[in-house]
Amino acid sequence: xxxxxxxxxxxxxxxxxxxxxxxxDNWYSIEIIIFSNEESAAVQAETWPLLPEPAxxxxxxxxxxxxDATPYSLMAAEKLTLTTAKAQLQRSGQYRxxxxxxxxxxxxxxxxxxxxxxxxxxxxxxxxYELEGYLGIGRGQYxxxxxxxxxNRILSPAQANALEQARSAEPVASAxxxxxxxxxxxxxxxxxxxxxxxxxxxxxxxxxxxxxGMVVSINPLQ
Numbered sequence: 001x002x003x004x005x006x007x008x009x010x011x012x013x014x015x016x017x018x019x020x021x022x023x024x025d026n027w028y029s030i031e032i033i034i035f036s037n038e039e040s041a042a043v044q045a046e047t048w049p050l051l052p053e054p055a056x057x058x059x060x061x062x063x064x065x066x067x068d069a070t071p072y073s074l075m076a077a078e079k080l081t082l083t084t085a086k087a088q089l090q091r092s093g094q095y096r097x098x099x100x101x102x103x104x105x106x107x108x109x110x111x112x113x114x115x116x117x118x119x120x121x122x123x124x125x126x127x128x129y130e131l132e133g134y135l136g137i138g139r140g141q142y143x144x145x146x147x148x149x150x151x152n153r154i155l156s157p158a159q160a161n162a163l164e165q166a167r168s169a170e171p172v173a174s175a176x177x178x179x180x181x182x183x184x185x186x187x188x189x190x191x192x193x194x195x196x197x198x199x200x201x202x203x204x205x206x207x208x209x210x211x212x213g214m215v216v217s218i219n220p221l222q
Contacts, residue, residue, distance in 0.1 A: 025222070028201065029075060030137060031102035033086050033215040034120065035095045036130070036151060042210050043159050043189065047166040051190045054150050059117040059134050062103050069221070072116065075102035082204070085215050098131045098212070104221060105137070113138035118149060126188055128152050131212075133193075142198045143218050145205070149193040151212045160187050 066073040080102050089095040099120035107113070113136035121130025133149035155163065193209045199218065207214045 026106050026108065026139075027069060027104060027221040028107050028137070028143075029079075029102060029104050029219050029221060030116075030135075031075070031080055031082055031217045032099065032135070033082055033089070033097060034099040034118070034131060034149070034212065035089050035097045035214075036153065036212045037094060037210065038096050039094055040156070040159060043153070043155065044162050045210060048163065048189055048191060050167075051150075051192060054132065054192075057115060057134055057148075059115045060105075061117050062101070069104060072103055072105050075104065082215060082217060085204070095213075107137050107139050107143065107218075109140060110138045111140070111144065112136075113144070113146065115146075115148065121152075124152055124154060124188055126152075128188070137218065143201060145197045145199060145207070145216055145218070147193050147195060147197075147207060147214060149212075149214070151191050151193070151209075153189045153191070153211065155187055155189050159189075163187075163189065 060072050063070060063073045065076050080100065082100065086097055086100050089097060099118070103116070105116075115134035115136040118131065118133050118135055119129050123129055130152050131149065132152070133147070135149070136144075136146040138144045138146070191209065191211050193207065193212065193214070195207050195209075197205055197207055197216075199205045199216075201218050201220050204215060204217045207216065
């Protein structure tokens with residue numbers, strides 16, 4: 001009787017383990033670094049269009065780290081693997097890390113994944129964060145990364161003046177005239193990253209923009 005009882009317990013444990021394994025087949029760890037390009041030349045290299053206020057979307061909020069596999073729960077800091085890439089960015093002096101985080105989630109076979117809400121950086125005078133937006137992860141034959149991110153950057157008077165000149169074809173103010181410009185000319189420049197990327201698990205990808213960028217790594221939990 002004891003042997004049969006022990007055998008039943010073993011079978012049940014194996015069944016539970018198999019069921020748990022199957023449940024985690026489509027679970028992945030997502031790790032991202034999002035950073036800004038702090039060089040002034042990057043702002044003046046292009047004529048940036050005025051963007052409307054980003055539309056609010058239905059999205060998932062990341063949850064605190066959990067012991068078990070809880071959807072969209074943050075990874076503990078010691079489990080993050082892109083620390084070398086982050087250190088290299090910071091040593092360059094040109095880039096500033098806005099966000100380095102990771103989480104776990106199921107990734108469904110869809111071209112329109114449920115987005116995760118991304119908010120990071122300082123709160124600006126207009127009530128917005130430096131970094132706002134969404135990140136969707138879906139899969140088909142490959143994994144699909146869909147960033148919908150906005151960088152909000154405060155411009156210096158000289159940068160704001162140059163941008164106004166580029167937009168309106170007005171002459172650029174002299175250095176003396178810049179000292180008399182109204183404070184309203186110091187504006188917040190908003191730029192958008194919307195560059196879907198197809199990738200395989202285990203790869204590290206860099207998604208580029210003149211003013212900010214993202215490093216992303218996606219790995220299966222099994």
